[in-house]
Amino acid sequence: MTESNQHPGSTGARSATAGTGEQKSEWQTIKSIFAASSGNLVEWFDFYIYAFFSVYFAEQFFVEGNPTLSLMQSAGVFFVGFLMRPIGGYVFGRAADRIGRKNSMLISILLMCAGSLCMAILPTSATAGSWAAILLLLVRMIQGLAVGGEYGATATYMSEVATEGKRGFYSSFQYVTLIGGQLLASLLAVVMTHTLGTDQIEGGWWRLPFVIGAAAAVVSLWLRRGLEExxxxxxxxxxxSGSFREVLRHPRSFFVVLGITCVGSLVFYVFTTYMQKFLLLQNEGTPGEETFNKGSIADLMTVCLLIFVVMQPIAGKISDKIGRKNNMLIFVIGMIALPIPLLSMIGKSQSMVTAGILIVIAMAFISMYTSISGIVKAEMFPAHIRGIGVGFTYAIGNSLFGGSAEYVALWFRNAGLGTWFAIYVVAIAIVGLVAVLFMHDNRKHSTIDNAHSSAYKRIGS
Structure with missing residues (x-):
């Protein structure tokens, strides 16, 4: 008996509107992609604001007088936010399968809006003492829950609504907006640094981005209300539907998604958010003029992220031609070969241009994963568990390895073992390679386009 016979409704929809069976026009597909990805952009903007502005407010909540330790504690809170993602991935992934992708996305954007408003009014240790750090932690947990729910529902929705044969291209806009959120956070940091200066931002203007994020969430909520299920x-x-026990009956899909997420999330955060701290700490204790300061690093990362955004649809379109598995092989092989020499050269670089080129080289390989991060996972699970299969599984790997990236890197540095971090990255990339080798070619085995003939079969009765 085939999987589809055992579970009616488990097959993926080939049309752009699985719920209605009607085929959408290309323009309708573009509008749906835009509306869905708008919330993705807002949620990730809200989430990344913390990463970019924590260098301005870390010592107001944590240890004063020790930049490395205060950044470590700030990164620790960032990590805790990631640890909430599996809970969000489970709750919202289950909701996406049982009450629909649209409703799940609407609830998650509302939750992120609430978290951003709370961040904007948080008291610092000067007024609340130790409660400041506790409250910060609680708010980040709320935001982590929202983002954990956002990824799975959005990735699944965009994969299903995309036009067959162009799913890699259209689905890449999930990371266009994800990185776009990070880019906007970085750009805002650049503008505020040049117009207000470090002292004023540290004096309280760091709260403004969180107010902006909450307001943008309201706009996204309005756009998403018009989405079709x-x-x-x-x-x-x-x-x-929405059962994680059922997900585990698809062990190949589960472990492949988990394996590629571990390495994908790790290197993504190493070469995006952690680079800011890496370059900043590079000049710590160096007398004279600093090559890398907060303002110049924000400028550099903004340019790098802009290039990274442009790479996404290009890499996604490549996957439509050569297959998702080949994209992933290019990615993991690059992440095995490059981190050790690249991190070493970036660390020794005395030029912003040189550092930027090296970061962009890493991003070019990473884009082979990020561009298809959602679709490559969605194509491994049947429709009735696609939301929780993508969202919860991704959140587990992302929280453990993506969320811990900064903290682990700073721990190695604080212990005087900074060079060992690159070896750690390569080790996880090798695990990712094993996972990719167990992938099937999506051009024959997609559960969205070829559900009845897909090799990603259910095990057990």
Whole structure:
């Protein structure tokens, strides 16, 4: 008996509107992608504001007088936010399968809006003492829950609504907006640094970005209200819909998604958010003029992220031609070969241009993963568990390795073992290579386009 016979409604929809069975026009698809990805941009903007502005407010909540330790504590809170992602991935992934992708996305954007408003009014240790750090931690947990729910629902929705044969290209806009959120946070840091200066930002203006993020979430909520649902009533009412136990009956899909997420999330955060701290600490204790200061680093990362955004649809389109597995092989092989020499050269660089070129080289390989991060996972799970299969599994690997990237890197540095961090990255990349080798070619085995003939079969009764 085939999987689809065992579980009616488990197959993926080939049309752009799985719930209705009607084929969308290209323009309708573009509008749906835009509306769905707008919330993705806002949520990640809200989440990344913390990473970019923590250098301005870390000592107001944590240890004063020791930049490395205060940044480590700030990164620790960033990590805790990531640890909430599996909970968000489970709750919202299950919701995406049982009540629909659209409703799940609406709830997650509302939660992020609330978290951003709370960040904007948090008291510092000067007024709240030790409670300041505790409150900061709680707010980041709320935001982590929201982002954990956002990824799975959005990745699944955009994969299903995309046009067949162009799913890699259209799905790449999830990371266009994800990185776009990071880019906007970085750009805002640049503007505020040049117009207000470090002293004024540290004096309280760091709260402004969180107010902006909350307001943008309201706009996204309005855009998402017009989305059409991609799941059918049959799929949502399947007795195993949204069940993680059912996900585990697809072990190949589960472990491949987990393996590629571990390395993908790790290197993404190493060469984006951690680079800011890496370059900043490079000149710590160096007398004379600093090559890398907060303002110049913000400028550099803004340019790098802009280039990274442009890479996404290009790499996504490549995957439509050569297959997702080949994209992933290019990515993991690059991440095995490059981190040790690149991190060493960036660390020794005395030129902003040189450092930027090296970072962009890493990003070119990483884009082979990020551009198809959502679709490559969605194509491994049947529709009735696609939300939780993508969202929860991704959140586990992302929280453990993406969220810990900065903290682990800073720990190695604080212990005087900075060069060992690159070896750690390579070791995780090798695990990712093993996972990619167990992937099937999506051009024959996609559960969205070839559900009945996909090799990603259910195990057990």
């Amino acid at each position: 991609t799941t059918s009533t049959e799929t949502r009412e399947n007795e195993n």
